[in-house]
Amino acid sequence: MSVNKEAVLEEVRAQLAVENWVKDVAKENEASDEYSPRSNRLLLWDCFADEVGRHVEEYTVPQYGDFPGDNVASWSADDCVKQIQKYVNRMDSNSRGELEATxxxxxxxxxxxxxxxxxxxxxxxxxxxxxxxxxQPEVQEEVQNG
Known part of the structure; x- marks a missing residue:
């Protein structure tokens, strides 16, 4: 599988920049003893989660709609598991190319x-x-305005 190393490096650097920003804010607020950095595994998960989020926002919702108006809202958890199995079975076929496998x-x-x-x-x-x-939209406004 071909990987865009620069894009991957950019995403990891962005996640580490967030980590450093949080650390700096904790220091500024004298809460550095309460701060603990993310594990590397969580940082990698966050890179993946960001990509999944982009996929949902830029591909899934425009194509299929959003909850509660999409068809998946009426599906059971078992229906979703069947979809997972479908994509797992198809993933290694390579018949649709690397982009589609990803x-x-x-x-x-x-x-x-x-x-x-x-x-x-x-x-x-x-x-x-x-x-x-x-x-209660007025309650939400009050909370936002402090």
Missing amino acids: RDLLKIAHYASLVWCKRLGFEEALAEVRKEQEV
């Missing part, structure tokens, strides 16, 4: 997050909170 990894991660959300009730919680915000 995109399949992003789809697997996105479907895994949907399974997690469905099993733990995060979709229902989001719908409930969004509904509360619609009913």
Whole structure:
């Protein structure tokens, strides 16, 4: 698989810049004893999570819509697991090229997050909170204005 090393280096540098910024803010607020840096594994996860987020925002939502109006909202966690299996089985076929194989990894991660959300009730919680915000927009404004 061909990797764009410069893009990868740029993403890792960006994550480390965030890490350094958080560390500096902690020092400025005399909270450096409360600060602990992310592990390298968490930093790598954050690089991946950012890419999955871009995939969701730039590909999935424009093509399929957003919760609660997308078709996945009506799916069960098991339906999402079946999609994960589909993309895992297809991933190594290379019939669609390297870009699509990489995109399949992003789809697997996105479907895994949907399974997690469905099993733990995060979709229902989001719908409930969004509904509360619609009913009480003035409360939200007060919180934002301090």
